[in-house]
Amino acid sequence: MPKVTIDGEEIDVVAGTTILQAAMKRGREIPHYCYHDGLSISGNCRMCLVEVEKAPKLVIGCYTPVAEGMVVHTASAKVKQARSAMMEFFLVNHPLDCPICDQAGECRLQEYAVEHGTGTSRYTEPKLALSKAVDIGPHVMLDQERCIQCSRCIRFCDEITKTGELAFFQRGERSQIGIFPGKRLDNAYSGNVVDLCPVGALTLKEFRFKTRVWYLKNTATICAGCARGCNVVVSVGQQQTTMTTRGQIDDRVKRIVPRVNEAVNAHWICDDGRMSYTKEQGAARLEAARIGKAAATYDAAVAAAAAKLATASRAGKLGVIASPRALSEDLYAWREVALRLGGATFGARSLVSGANDSLLVRADKGANARGAAWIFGATASEDAVLAAVAKGVVTTLLVLGDTLDPADTLALPAAAKGKVEVIFAGPFASGAAVDAAVAIPSASWSEADGAYVNFEGRAQRVLRCHLPLGEARPGWRIAADVAAAAGVPLPEWADAEDVLRALSQSVREFEGVTAESMGLLGVAAPAAAGV
Amino acid sequence: MERILTRNVDKPEALTLSGYEALGGYQALRKALSSMTPDAVTEEVKKSGLRGRGGAGFPCGLKWSFMPKEVDPKRPHYFLINADESEPGTFKDRLLMEKDPHLVLEGSLLGAYAIRAKAVYIYIRGEFVHEAKVLDRAVAEAYARNYAGANILGSGWSCDLVVHRGAGAYICGEETALMSSLEGNRGYPRLKPPFPAASGVWGCPTTINNVETVANVPFIIERGADWYLTVGKAPKNTGPKLYCLSGHVKRPGVYEAPLGLPMRELIYELGGGMLHADRPLKAVIPGGSSVPVLRAEDCDVDLDFDALAAKGTMLGSAGVMVMDSSTCMVAAMARIAHFYHHESCGQCTPCREGCGWLERVLNRIETGKGMQPDLDLLLSVSNNIIGNTICALGDAAAMPAISFVTKFRDEFQHHIDHRSCLTGTLALQGVR
Numbered sequence: 001m002p003k004v005t006i007d008g009e010e011i012d013v014v015a016g017t018t019i020l021q022a023a024m025k026r027g028r029e030i031p032h033y034c035y036h037d038g039l040s041i042s043g044n045c046r047m048c049l050v051e052v053e054k055a056p057k058l059v060i061g062c063y064t065p066v067a068e069g070m071v072v073h074t075a076s077a078k079v080k081q082a083r084s085a086m087m088e089f090f091l092v093n094h095p096l097d098c099p100i101c102d103q104a105g106e107c108r109l110q111e112y113a114v115e116h117g118t119g120t121s122r123y124t125e126p127k128l129a130l131s132k133a134v135d136i137g138p139h140v141m142l143d144q145e146r147c148i149q150c151s152r153c154i155r156f157c158d159e160i161t162k163t164g165e166l167a168f169f170q171r172g173e174r175s176q177i178g179i180f181p182g183k184r185l186d187n188a189y190s191g192n193v194v195d196l197c198p199v200g201a202l203t204l205k206e207f208r209f210k211t212r213v214w215y216l217k218n219t220a221t222i223c224a225g226c227a228r229g230c231n232v233v234v235s236v237g238q239q240q241t242t243m244t245t246r247g248q249i250d251d252r253v254k255r256i257v258p259r260v261n262e263a264v265n266a267h268w269i270c271d272d273g274r275m276s277y278t279k280e281q282g283a284a285r286l287e288a289a290r291i292g293k294a295a296a297t298y299d300a301a302v303a304a305a306a307a308k309l310a311t312a313s314r315a316g317k318l319g320v321i322a323s324p325r326a327l328s329e330d331l332y333a334w335r336e337v338a339l340r341l342g343g344a345t346f347g348a349r350s351l352v353s354g355a356n357d358s359l360l361v362r363a364d365k366g367a368n369a370r371g372a373a374w375i376f377g378a379t380a381s382e383d384a385v386l387a388a389v390a391k392g393v394v395t396t397l398l399v400l401g402d403t404l405d406p407a408d409t410l411a412l413p414a415a416a417k418g419k420v421e422v423i424f425a426g427p428f429a430s431g432a433a434v435d436a437a438v439a440i441p442s443a444s445w446s447e448a449d450g451a452y453v454n455f456e457g458r459a460q461r462v463l464r465c466h467l468p469l470g471e472a473r474p475g476w477r478i479a480a481d482v483a484a485a486a487g488v489p490l491p492e493w494a495d496a497e498d499v500l501r502a503l504s505q506s507v508r509e510f511e512g513v514t515a516e517s518m519g520l521l522g523v524a525a526p527a528a529a530g531v
Numbered sequence: 532m533e534r535i536l537t538r539n540v541d542k543p544e545a546l547t548l549s550g551y552e553a554l555g556g557y558q559a560l561r562k563a564l565s566s567m568t569p570d571a572v573t574e575e576v577k578k579s580g581l582r583g584r585g586g587a588g589f590p591c592g593l594k595w596s597f598m599p600k601e602v603d604p605k606r607p608h609y610f611l612i613n614a615d616e617s618e619p620g621t622f623k624d625r626l627l628m629e630k631d632p633h634l635v636l637e638g639s640l641l642g643a644y645a646i647r648a649k650a651v652y653i654y655i656r657g658e659f660v661h662e663a664k665v666l667d668r669a670v671a672e673a674y675a676r677n678y679a680g681a682n683i684l685g686s687g688w689s690c691d692l693v694v695h696r697g698a699g700a701y702i703c704g705e706e707t708a709l710m711s712s713l714e715g716n717r718g719y720p721r722l723k724p725p726f727p728a729a730s731g732v733w734g735c736p737t738t739i740n741n742v743e744t745v746a747n748v749p750f751i752i753e754r755g756a757d758w759y760l761t762v763g764k765a766p767k768n769t770g771p772k773l774y775c776l777s778g779h780v781k782r783p784g785v786y787e788a789p790l791g792l793p794m795r796e797l798i799y800e801l802g803g804g805m806l807h808a809d810r811p812l813k814a815v816i817p818g819g820s821s822v823p824v825l826r827a828e829d830c831d832v833d834l835d836f837d838a839l840a841a842k843g844t845m846l847g848s849a850g851v852m853v854m855d856s857s858t859c860m861v862a863a864m865a866r867i868a869h870f871y872h873h874e875s876c877g878q879c880t881p882c883r884e885g886c887g888w889l890e891r892v893l894n895r896i897e898t899g900k901g902m903q904p905d906l907d908l909l910l911s912v913s914n915n916i917i918g919n920t921i922c923a924l925g926d927a928a929a930m931p932a933i934s935f936v937t938k939f940r941d942e943f944q945h946h947i948d949h950r951s952c953l954t955g956t957l958a959l960q961g962v963r
Contacts (some may be wrong), residue, residue: 041722046879083626173883
């Protein structure tokens with residue numbers, strides 16, 4: 001391993017590591033725009049210039065591999081001068097329209113201008129006028145004036161999606177990012193170019209002008225869109241300063257962006273996952289409990305549900321069908337209720353549509369399908385339960401509704417209607433909730449803590465991003481209340497972590513899965529290790 | 532002196548293969564293929580001291596010796612000829628291609644043989660339509676007589692010859708941008724390393740030489756390196772050189788002379804002296820527009836790589852541009868800056884943003900709108916470009932700016948102070 005000295009600190013690094021990566025490993029960021037961990041190296045922004053002793057001129061840290069005995073200075077006078085020169089060049093033709101720019105607050109241009117700029121510009125000539133608000137795809141808008149031509153978006157479309165919609169057009173200072181004539185930036189991952197853009201040149205239609213980023217509350221969680229379980233950050237609009245700003249305090253999801261996890265999704269998420277929250281928002285939520293069509297108190301609904309479930313299970317006529325997006329904790333708690341009552345048939349829905357793509361998207365849209373199979377048993381299928389309904393074996397059905405998409409909540413087949421009484425717990429007033437004998441609102445995906453297990457058997461931590469709407473409670477809490485009302489109380493659980501502890505002791509595959517072991521990046525459950 | 536490189540330029544028969552052969556052509560190639568190994572050719576060129584004529588003056592034989600000695604069948608070797616001659620003030624390669632195309636081909640084939648190339652690509656500037664046609668005809672003839680193609684002259688070595696026309700971008704004369712362009716991509720220079728010998732065009736080992744450079748090779752092979760060393764200033768500035776003389780002289784044109792020709796001899800003897808008797812020499816750009824300018828008093832210098840380097844400038848492409856006392860140095864520099872602004876590829880930040888900035892400031896000064904901080908600004912912006920870019924185009928824009936402003940600062944200052952010109956050019960009256 002080559003030994004290099006970076007700013008006086010001697011370190012060992014793996015051969016082939018670049019100066020920028022070596023410095024980053026020691027917690028020292030060398031400023032950069034075009035370099036990105038997930039893309040090829042283009043070396044064109046020139047922001048990461050550093051001084052290497054005995055080299056005739058400054059070298060770019062992103063491209064230059066470390067070599068034995070190399071002595072690097074990342075903050076010498078020469079380097080600082082070059083950085084402030086680059087900052088000045090970047091701003092020569094940049095419109096500096098920060099007050100109306102969505103990137104403001106998370107803009108590399110702003111950050112580095114503060115850190116490495118001079119604070120003034122000597123450029124007094126007219127700036128180039130280029131196109132603004134160019135609609136280049138279903139999700140992405142382009143502002144050519146703000147672009148600093150780092151080429152990350154071009155490389156993403158060339159190297160990751162291999163769709164090649166974007167390119168540089170024109171030459172010199174007139175060169176600009178653009179889309180090939182007749183093309184749209186409409187690949188399944190187009191939103192990633194917005195995250196990649198270090199400035200405000202590429203913005204997301206669904207997010208632009210919605211809020212200022214400093215009013216967002218960010219939560220590291222897991223996308224519920226499919227069985228991949230991409231690591232994401234969910235941003236919720238929330239007022240976090242004493243300054244009141246209209247429209248900031250709605251506490252709803254404003255956007256979803258990817259979170260780096262090399263073992264799951266690397267740096268990216270698909271557009272469906274990015275927009276998944278929009279299916280949840282605006283959909284008809286089950287805001288309060290109901291018995292039949294009449295509104296009821298939560299306690300009354302719980303008591304009614306408990307009575308019906310107990311009666312059915314005594315007769316051996318209870319069935320359970322759960323959404324494969326339900327949290328492991330909820331599935332486990334409901335399973336415990338049914339087991340304590342006895343005699344239930346279990347099934348998890350299967351949400352398979354389309355095919356796996358070559359990057360991230362899985363055909364199985366059940367974000368916790370694997371977890372459900374572990375908890376309910378691999379053979380517990382929705383079809384088996386519905387067959388039992390058709391035969392009249394099951395006459396009372398506990399339906400745990402979908403947490404992300406109202407359209408994915410179980411709707412009973414016409415033949416089953418009238419034959420079965422539905423007890424419903426879920427976030428949406430759709431599908432089986434409509435004619436349920438008892439319906440209890442539960443928290444949606446972004447409203448509760450818990451664990452998802454992805455298709456590879458990796459347990460990952462889902463975190464509450466904002467408060468549940470209306471009377472909605474976490475599913476496991478409702479299960480515990482129903483169990484108590486039915487006279488088969490579950491252990492005293494204070495929070496989802498307590499439920500997970502019980503789950504990990506009860507279901508073999510979850511052994512060793514805890515909030516700590518999952519951490520931010522999840523943990524491959526021991527049972528999956530051999531799979 | 533004996534004309535070597537240009538011996539055929541006034542002989543129309545050289546345009547045909549049989550005419551070129553009758554003039555002694557293709558003997559060097561026959562000699563190499565029948566009696567020399569590729570390494571022996573490289574060794575002879577190394578011994579001759581031939582330095583690249585494209586601008587940087589890198590030793591040619593040394594460059595060839597960087598190529599792998601064994602050819603990996605999956606990664607064939609390529610020999611590229613840089614015929615993208617676009618540097619303002621430079622017009623030597625087009626003379627050779629237009630008047631003696633087979634000399635260019637013979638030199639190219641010798642280089643290709645030395646580096647064990649599978650093919651030669653001659654990347655020719657898009658505007659050279661006529662020269663490309665001449666070369667195409669010559670290539671067809673060379674194939675017909677088995678100087679190119681399969682099993683050349685029965686030697687067992689096969690090599691294709693392709694003339695590829697560029698689309699008119701100056702940047703494509705930069706060797707790695709040329710490769711990108713040849714591959715069908717945007718003409719962007721590449722990061723180095725890898726150098727072309729390790730990974731060049733299509734990721735294969737590649738050598739790239741200027742047209743004039745390879746035109747020297749047949750003479751080195753035919754007459755020997757020892758003869759070559761007697762031409763010019765051995766050991767480091769050997770061989771004949773084509774000088775492109777332009778500007779305020781009586782007889783501008785291409786002149787061949789041994790390397791190390793005194794500049795005054797080129798201007799006052801070969802070039803017939805200054806155009807107007809009453810306008811003395813003011814300045815000379817000795818190597819194409821990208822090199823630092825020389826004041827008249829610095830012009831007692833030999834035109835070779837090292838003598839000019841000692842004067843703080845470069846031989847470059849040997850485009851010698853002569854300016855007399857009527858020249859406004861502000862206008863001249865503004866025009867040069869316009870060129871580099873127009874030709875910057877835009878890939879990397881300092882050149883993309885800096886070249887336009889330089890031109891705009893220079894235009895302001897030239898048109899009487901200069902401000903006092905402008906001269907220091909020009910120097911500072913130039914220094915912020917130099918050395919910080921991917922390729923040398925940024926340096927090419929910044930170096931002349933620094934030399935013009937430093938060496939003729941009083942003229943620039945006069946423009947700013949008096950909103951008028953010491954030499955009375957018409958730009959200030961709105962005429963350019």
